[in-house]
Amino acid sequence: MTDLLQRERQPPLDDQPTSGSLTRDRQPSGSRVASSVSRFLSSCASFIGYTILLIVLGAAVVELSSWAIWHIHPFTRPANLENQMRSPVYTGVAWAQEFWQEESARRIRTTVYVPFRLWSVTNWHGKYINNDQGVKGVWRRTINPANCDAPRRVTVWTFGASTIYGTAVPDWETIPSYLSRELNAGADNCAVVSNFGVEGYVTDQEVILLDEQLKAGGHPDIVIFYDGVNDSSLAWPPSSSPTAHFLFGTIKTRVEGSVSGRLDFLQKSYTVRLVREVSARLHPATSFASLVSKDQPNVLAMVDNYEANMRLVRALGEAYKFKVYCFWQPILVYGHKPFVPFEQQMATNDASGTTADSAWLLTMAAGYREAERRARGGGKFIFLGGLFDSTKEPVYLDEAHLGPRGNEIAAAAIASYIKDHPEH
Numbered sequence: 271m272t273d274l275l276q277r278e279r280q281p282p283l284d285d286q287p288t289s290g291s292l293t294r295d296r297q298p299s300g301s302r303v304a305s306s307v308s309r310f311l312s313s314c315a316s317f318i319g320y321t322i323l324l325i326v327l328g329a330a331v332v333e334l335s336s337w338a339i340w341h342i343h344p345f346t347r348p349a350n351l352e353n354q355m356r357s358p359v360y361t362g363v364a365w366a367q368e369f370w371q372e373e374s375a376r377r378i379r380t381t382v383y384v385p386f387r388l389w390s391v392t393n394w395h396g397k398y399i400n401n402d403q404g405v406k407g408v409w410r411r412t413i414n415p416a417n418c419d420a421p422r423r424v425t426v427w428t429f430g431a432s433t434i435y436g437t438a439v440p441d442w443e444t445i446p447s448y449l450s451r452e453l454n455a456g457a458d459n460c461a462v463v464s465n466f467g468v469e470g471y472v473t474d475q476e477v478i479l480l481d482e483q484l485k486a487g488g489h490p491d492i493v494i495f496y497d498g499v500n501d502s503s504l505a506w507p508p509s510s511s512p513t514a515h516f517l518f519g520t521i522k523t524r525v526e527g528s529v530s531g532r533l534d535f536l537q538k539s540y541t542v543r544l545v546r547e548v549s550a551r552l553h554p555a556t557s558f559a560s561l562v563s564k565d566q567p568n569v570l571a572m573v574d575n576y577e578a579n580m581r582l583v584r585a586l587g588e589a590y591k592f593k594v595y596c597f598w599q600p601i602l603v604y605g606h607k608p609f610v611p612f613e614q615q616m617a618t619n620d621a622s623g624t625t626a627d628s629a630w631l632l633t634m635a636a637g638y639r640e641a642e643r644r645a646r647g648g649g650k651f652i653f654l655g656g657l658f659d660s661t662k663e664p665v666y667l668d669e670a671h672l673g674p675r676g677n678e679i680a681a682a683a684i685a686s687y688i689k690d691h692p693e694h
Contacts (some may be wrong), residue, residue, distance in 0.1 A: 329541075336540035350668065351377065354438050358612055358664045359673025365398075369440060372396045382408075387475045387482075388515065390468055391435070398440035406486045410435050410465040413447040418460035425489065426453065426463045429476040430496040433599055434467030436677075438667050443674040445496065448681030453688070464490075470516050472500045473579040480583065490592045494684065495583060498598040498655075499670040501576050502637035505568040506630045512572040565633040573640050580651060593694055596651035597684060600658055602669040603631045604638040607658040613666050620669060631669060657683055 351374055360366035376394050384390045384407070391408045394401045400411040428434050428446045436444030446465040453461035466479055476495065504512045511518060520534055536542055580596045587594040602613060603620050620631040638655050645653035657680060658665055665676030672680065688694070 333539055333541050336544045339544060354667040354671065356612065357667045357673060358610060359667060359675065369398045372398050373438060386478050387468070387471075388517075388521070389470065399436075400441055404464075405488060406482050410444065410446075410467060411441045412444065412450060412463050412465045413442045414450045414462050415454055415460055418462050422458070422460045424453070424459045424461045424491045426450075426461050426492045426494065427480070427483070427488070427490040428463060428465055428467065428494045428496065429480060430467045430599075431471045431476075431500045432467065432469040433499065433671060434465065434496050435469050436465070436467065437469055438671050439674055439677060443677055445677045445681045445684070448678045449494075449685055452681055452685035470500070472504065472515055473497050473576055474513070475515060477579050477582055480586065484586065484590055489590070492593050492595065492688065493583065493587065494688075495580065495594070495596045496599055496680075496684070497576065497596075498638070498641065499601055499634070501572055502569075502601075502634040502641075503630070505565055505572040505637045506633045512568040513575040565636055569633070569637045569640050572637055573644060576641075577644070577649065577651075584650070595684070595688055595691075595694055597687075598638075598641050598645065598651055598653045598655065599670075600654050600656070600672075600680070601634065601638060602666050603635045605656040605659055607665075608660075608662050610662075610664045613664060616666070616669060652687060654680065654683060 351370075355370050360369075363369075376392075376396070376399055379392045379394065381389045382392050391401050391410060393403070393408050401408045402411050426449070428449065430445075434445055436446075441447060444465060444467075446463045446467070450461060450463040453463070466476075466483070468475070468479070471479075473495065476497070480493065500516070503516075504514060523534065580594075583596070584594050602616060607613070609617055619625075620628050622628045623632055641649075641651075642653045642655055645651055658676070661679065663675060665672050665679065667673050
């Protein structure tokens with residue numbers, strides 16, 4: 271009887287609590303909350319990660335599509351190198367294609383930083399283009415006479431930007447190389463020409479470079495400055511300052527650490543470039559006339575700055591005993607050259623005033639008018655804006671850069687003036 275009563279009081283096995291259920295019942299409520307938060311955060315992290323991945327993939331697709339449109343669609347303006355390669359100045363030249371391959375590879379090399387001047391010539395050695403280590407920097411090779419005895423040697427330094435450096439021409443067809451040939455033709459002395467041209471420079475940077483070379487112990491007999499295009503470019507109102515340098519806004523924002531400076535790499539993307547191009551096409555009525563009409567103060571300030579720099583160079587010439595010759599270079603949008611079709615097409619586009627590029631070039635033409643006026647009025651520089659007025663053959667690679675024949679004509683004009691004015 272007692273055993274029966276005990277069995278009746280004992281609950282069934284299924285009703286008895288297990289050790290697992292006891293553990294769960296005893297689990298603190300804080301642990302359950304922490305577990306829920308952990309699962310939520312994990313879900314959020316996954317969502318954010320997938321969102322970022324989709325954004326990156328979407329941006330890549332948009333950029334790739336923009337790249338394709340930019341290179342295929344005819345309404346986009348040809349890139350600088352692509353436009354130059356279309357010029358007829360190398361028509362029939364057997365080595366032209368090989369040269370353009372080397373020139374294209376050179377242009378994508380990383381730019382080197384130098385104090386005060388900001389950038390300089392990058393080391394490069396190839397079949398057609400060679401930048402050699404020299405005094406305080408790397409400089410473009412000039413083809414000079416093999417033997418120049420010290421007693422007969424005349425040291426000539428040339429300063430300028432890409433047109434003196436020799437963008438888009440081989441070593442033997444730069445202005446300095448042609449100038450060496452011209453100065454040594456039938457001369458008793460032996461001229462050795464050095465090319466201190468740096469792509470993208472304005473005269474302020476060139477004056478600093480001259481100062482550096484003099485402080486390094488150089489002793490030139492003749493110093494030549496060949497400028498006009500880059501200085502005139504800075505007269506365009508959106509360029510920040512007519513007395514600054516290229517990339518002024520970019521360098522300024524980066525030094526100051528602004529947000530725009532940290533994100534300025536986006537400006538180089540094909541997507542942004544395409545959006546700007548399409549926007550300009552959709553709103554051609556804004557002919558930039560208001561900006562062009564405001565360029566005159568900048569034009570005057572730009573030419574004032576150029577003349578002040580040349581006065582400084584002449585003062586250095588008096589102190590260091592060298593002769594100074596200053597030349598204002600030609601440009602496609604100024605003068606009366608009889609154009610070939612390639613040049614005519616560029617000139618027509620540049621005169622429209624309906625795009626930022628054409629308005630910019632119209633401002634440069636205004637700078638040329640002012641420079642010519644001052645040169646005729648006793649300015650101590652030689653204006654070469656009409657150098658090609660009687661040249662029927664093609665000479666331009668783009669609005670500013672010359673092919674081999676153009677460089678040859680420019681060098682001949684410089685050499686002729688120097689020979690005619692030995693006591694300049």
